[in-house]
Amino acid sequence: YGFESEKTKGRAQARARCGKKGKPMPVDQSVYPAKELCSRCGFCNTSLIAQVQDACAFLGAGMARIDQLEHTVHGRPRQEEELYFGVQDGLRPIQVAPEARTGRRAWTGVVTSIACEMLRSKAVDAVLCVSSTVDKPLEPKPILARSVEEVLQTGGVKPMLSPNLLPLEELWQVRGEDIQRLLFIGVGCQVQALRSVEADLGLKELYVLGTNCVDNPRNAEALHRFLQSASETPETATGFEFMQDNRIHVKHSDGRYERIPVFSLKEPQNCTGVIAKSCYSCFDYVNALTDLTVGYMGVPWQGGRMTEHQQYCVVRNERGQKMLRLSQSVLELGQAEELQVDGRLSRQQLLPEVLRPELDLAFGQRKPRPEPPRWLAELLSEVFTWLGPQGLDFARASIDRATLRNLVCLEVDLLKKRAGQQMELDATLPKHAKKIRSQYQELFETLLETYRG
Numbered sequence: 001y002g003f004e005s006e007k008t009k010g011r012a013q014a015r016a017r018c019g020k021k022g023k024p025m026p027v028d029q030s031v032y033p034a035k036e037l038c039s040r041c042g043f044c045n046t047s048l049i050a051q052v053q054d055a056c057a058f059l060g061a062g063m064a065r066i067d068q069l070e071h072t073v074h075g076r077p078r079q080e081e082e083l084y085f086g087v088q089d090g091l092r093p094i095q096v097a098p099e100a101r102t103g104r105r106a107w108t109g110v111v112t113s114i115a116c117e118m119l120r121s122k123a124v125d126a127v128l129c130v131s132s133t134v135d136k137p138l139e140p141k142p143i144l145a146r147s148v149e150e151v152l153q154t155g156g157v158k159p160m161l162s163p164n165l166l167p168l169e170e171l172w173q174v175r176g177e178d179i180q181r182l183l184f185i186g187v188g189c190q191v192q193a194l195r196s197v198e199a200d201l202g203l204k205e206l207y208v209l210g211t212n213c214v215d216n217p218r219n220a221e222a223l224h225r226f227l228q229s230a231s232e233t234p235e236t237a238t239g240f241e242f243m244q245d246n247r248i249h250v251k252h253s254d255g256r257y258e259r260i261p262v263f264s265l266k267e268p269q270n271c272t273g274v275i276a277k278s279c280y281s282c283f284d285y286v287n288a289l290t291d292l293t294v295g296y297m298g299v300p301w302q303g304g305r306m307t308e309h310q311q312y313c314v315v316r317n318e319r320g321q322k323m324l325r326l327s328q329s330v331l332e333l334g335q336a337e338e339l340q341v342d343g344r345l346s347r348q349q350l351l352p353e354v355l356r357p358e359l360d361l362a363f364g365q366r367k368p369r370p371e372p373p374r375w376l377a378e379l380l381s382e383v384f385t386w387l388g389p390q391g392l393d394f395a396r397a398s399i400d401r402a403t404l405r406n407l408v409c410l411e412v413d414l415l416k417k418r419a420g421q422q423m424e425l426d427a428t429l430p431k432h433a434k435k436i437r438s439q440y441q442e443l444f445e446t447l448l449e450t451y452r453g
């Protein structure tokens, strides 16, 4: 990034203005303060590292800080009915208007379109987002984009841990020169660290736009290992998503789309260790500290390509409303009721069956088993999609799954490390994770018993 060689004068001045700066760790650093739980969010690669103990989502009180930060950022705590999706002014289906869809590299492009409109309307001077290189489209390269053309290049998910906070160092150096108002795009662990130091960034305005996030591969090797298990031609994959039709959709550079039933992964036991440890310790699927979150899992399955599927958004405060207002010419918003669809089986009925293979994988206990014939795997995906939860209830089921799995993983890990000592896990859990656990207390205890070994 060339931070050290350029603008060193600006940096020295910035440091003089704020006493809380430390020496950034190099990007190839192997051990970070949060050790194996580190999500490589980029914070420690900036001079903000001096505040890591208070900002990192995996140190000290960790994600329990979300409760207080929600109050600070949105002006009020999460209410009972906001248990799953966080503080909100509204929750709506959303998609890019058909006439605005041309020439984008994004998945569906909602996030990219909002970012472009924020720049076009001059609401912000720059957008901190994740680009990639042409030869490695799945590998993240966070940038400080200053033009619509640059933002358009950043569309699409790079499914890997990404050091999104790294360009803050560049911002710090040029602050006061031309970037006073910033739009940050990122996922929960990155946003938590950012919100913790927001007051020290010295920005006039900060807008935060985020996506849902879960189960991120820890690096390029892990990602490719997963793709080998999922795709017939992993070498041409340019993106993938686990969709509501219980299939993994893979987009390829030659324009093909694969739709692989989740039941027909090749040698799924080879996926052990693909998901980063941080993501097994994460309780912020819905990115609760953004001003506006975008995702797909709350929309009832509509068929077709993932890149054309409707998304949903959670508007959390006035800044989120403003982002939508400024983008209204390129977006189409649906009605909240469209997301409320009843499934035939409840998520509570399905959860135990879904959790066991996930926990086997997490604990490296997944056994090789014969792959079911493709027709059977397709049938199972169809049946589960038809029977299972839909719309917002599908999203709640996904949140339940990730929350319970992570609670079991953390508790078992702690038990191993501390050999029978009193657990202190609860001090690091946000309230919503504890409430979800209490809804499934019996299942939680059974799973704990099974995996504590």
Ligand code: FAD
Pocket: 105, 106, 107, 108, 109, 110, 111, 112, 113, 128, 129, 130, 131, 140, 154, 155, 156, 157, 158, 159, 160, 161, 162, 164, 185, 186, 187, 211, 212, 213, 214, 215, 216, 217, 241, 294, 295, 296, 297, 298, 311, 398
């Ligand atoms: P686009 O317009 O394509 O923009 C995507 C934006 O995401 C870009 O601005 C880019 O800056 C940013 N970005 C890309 N990769 C990363 C990264 N690695 N880290 C941080 N920011 C990044 N949604 C769900 O509903 N359920 C899920 O389970 C789910 N899992 C996800 C897992 C991961 C690892 C990620 C990164 C996202 C996940 N999402 C999930 C969000 C979903 O994939 C889409 O990003 C979201 O729906 C927005 O789509 P879009 O077409 O509007 O985004």
Ligand code: SF4
Pocket: 032, 033, 034, 035, 037, 038, 039, 040, 041, 042, 043, 044, 045, 052, 055, 056, 057, 058, 193
């Ligand atoms: Fe530093 Fe981020 Fe890793 Fe925490 S998660 S140790 S803040 S790089």
Ligand code: SF4
Pocket: 039, 161, 187, 188, 189, 190, 213, 214, 215, 216, 276, 278, 279, 282, 283, 284
């Ligand atoms: Fe960060 Fe959580 Fe996403 Fe992992 S799942 S990258 S810890 S927000």
